[in-house]
Amino acid sequence: MKRLLCLALSALFLLMTLAGCGPAATTEPTPAPTSTPEPTEVPNQIKEINSAFLPEDTLMFTVDGSEVYWPELLYWLCTHVFSLTYGYQFDWQTPYDDSTTVQDFIIKVSVDAVALYRTVEKKAAELGVTLSEEDRESVESEIAAAKKQAGSEEAFREQLASNQLTEELYRYLLGTSVIYYKLFNELYGLNAEKYSDEDALAYAEENGYMLAKHILLLSKDDEAENEKVKADIESILEELKAAGSGEALYAKFDEIMKSRSEDTGGLIQYPNGYLFRQGDMVTEFYNATAALKEGEISGIVETNYGYHIILRLPIDPDMIVFNSSYPLRYTAAYTTFQRQTKAWADEAEIVRSDTLDKLDFYEIFK
Numbered sequence: 001m002k003r004l005l006c007l008a009l010s011a012l013f014l015l016m017t018l019a020g021c022g023p024a025a026t027t028e029p030t031p032a033p034t035s036t037p038e039p040t041e042v043p044n045q046i047k048e049i050n051s052a053f054l055p056e057d058t059l060m061f062t063v064d065g066s067e068v069y070w071p072e073l074l075y076w077l078c079t080h081v082f083s084l085t086y087g088y089q090f091d092w093q094t095p096y097d098d099s100t101t102v103q104d105f106i107i108k109v110s111v112d113a114v115a116l117y118r119t120v121e122k123k124a125a126e127l128g129v130t131l132s133e134e135d136r137e138s139v140e141s142e143i144a145a146a147k148k149q150a151g152s153e154e155a156f157r158e159q160l161a162s163n164q165l166t167e168e169l170y171r172y173l174l175g176t177s178v179i180y181y182k183l184f185n186e187l188y189g190l191n192a193e194k195y196s197d198e199d200a201l202a203y204a205e206e207n208g209y210m211l212a213k214h215i216l217l218l219s220k221d222d223e224a225e226n227e228k229v230k231a232d233i234e235s236i237l238e239e240l241k242a243a244g245s246g247e248a249l250y251a252k253f254d255e256i257m258k259s260r261s262e263d264t265g266g267l268i269q270y271p272n273g274y275l276f277r278q279g280d281m282v283t284e285f286y287n288a289t290a291a292l293k294e295g296e297i298s299g300i301v302e303t304n305y306g307y308h309i310i311l312r313l314p315i316d317p318d319m320i321v322f323n324s325s326y327p328l329r330y331t332a333a334y335t336t337f338q339r340q341t342k343a344w345a346d347e348a349e350i351v352r353s354d355t356l357d358k359l360d361f362y363e364i365f366k
Contacts, residue, residue: 044089048366049078051164054355061111061352063118073356074364075164076110081365092361103361111352112345117176119344124183131175135182139174143167184337192333200317203332209321211313212289213273215256216263219306233300233307236260240297240309249297253311262306273313276322285310 051074058070081087084106092103100108124130131139150156160166188194217233220226236256243252261267266274278286285308288301292312301308317329324331 046081046087046089046365049074049164050364050366053364058355059353060356061114061350063115063350064122064348066118066122068114068118071164071166072114072169073110075169076113077106077364078164079113080106080109081361089365092365103359106361107356107359111350111356115345115348115350116341117173119348120180120183120341121176123341123344124179124186127183127186129179129182129186131178135175135178139171139178142174143171146170180341184334188333188337192327192330195329195333195336197317197329199336200329200332201315203335204315204317204328208277209275209315209328210277210289211273211275211315211319212292213253213257213311213313214263214285215253215261215309216266216305217260217307218262219302229307230300233309237297237300237309245295249295250311253297270320270322272316272319273311274322275315275319275328280322 051071054070056069056071060068060070060073062068090102093101096102096105147153147156150159157167160170215233215236217229217236220229239256240249240252243249258267274281276286280286281289282303282305284301284303288298288308289310289312292298292310294312294314296312298308298310298312301310315328317332318327320326321328321331326334
């Protein structure tokens with residue numbers, strides 16, 4: 001059987017990070033089991049989903065009184081079954097942890113996904129954040145584009161049905177995602193401009209971010225040539241020391257960095273320095289930066305790239321985070337918002353039906 005239509009999209013829906021709309025580096029995905037479930041035998045590929053296992057009007061649970069029926073829950077069950085098991089049929093009663101089976105874990109994260117949607121709607125409504133006519137037209141345009149891509153309306157509906165989606169549910173997912181981002185904009189601003197410098201810098205400290213520029217001379221394979229490189233980097237270090245500190249040091253560092261540093265790609269992409277944390281850089285570079293105070297330069301730091309002199313700088317909340325397209329301020333605000341929406345979902349009153357507690361994956365996934 002095909003992977004779910006929009007499997008990647010549904011996972012992004014779960015995290016509320018549509019492509020291009022949120023910083024990927026900050027997402028907090030549904031946790032995978034601590035160890036991959038071991039099947040009792042080599043698992044078979046799932047070939048059929050018994051969507052008629054329950055009538056469509058079967059109430060599965062409520063979220064703060066909002067009713068959730070079988071088709072909506074089934075969509076999320078399928079999403080998580082396929083993303084966590086790669087479409088194979090495991091022994092669903094394999095322990096996930098001391099008190100939970102794989103089936104129970106998948107049910108839990110699926111219920112959590114629905115709860116996230118419901119509580120986002122609820123909190124948005126409380127703040128007066130709703131879909132405008134323009135938003136609704138945008139959603140309809142997305143659906144029209146999907147129909148065109150499918151080739152016909154009939155083909156589109158068949159594609160949805162084969163992946164446990166209805167047009168109504170698809171429209172709901174798209175609309176709620178729009179509300180999610182409108183709610184973020186309401187609380188933090190389109191570009192997180194409402195998120196304070198103090199909070200952004202506190203986030204940076206909490207997550208171990210540092211800002212640094214460096215001058216790099218690449219090492220050479222030829223020993224004689226490499227000795228010349230070492231002499232050059234030592235000469236640069238003496239020149240920087242002679243510049244003193246503060247703005248004079250910064251100016252001299254920039255002058256030499258732009259004219260002599262051989263990290264040409266980094267200079268183009270990060271002209272104001274690297275805003276990074278542990279794991280982003282080679283260990284020697286990270287440790288040397290961490291040992292500096294803001295405004296200080298390092299000695300000569302050798303890595304597998306060559307020879308560096310590092311200048312640690314105060315963090316600017318509007319600097320782009322390393323390996324990201326997003327500034328620190330937006331990254332911090334978005335992470336804060338994700339945690340807040342998760343907290344809303346965790347606080348919601350979930351009332352499970354007896355039917356939910358009696359689900360049998362062996363009967364649903366064939």
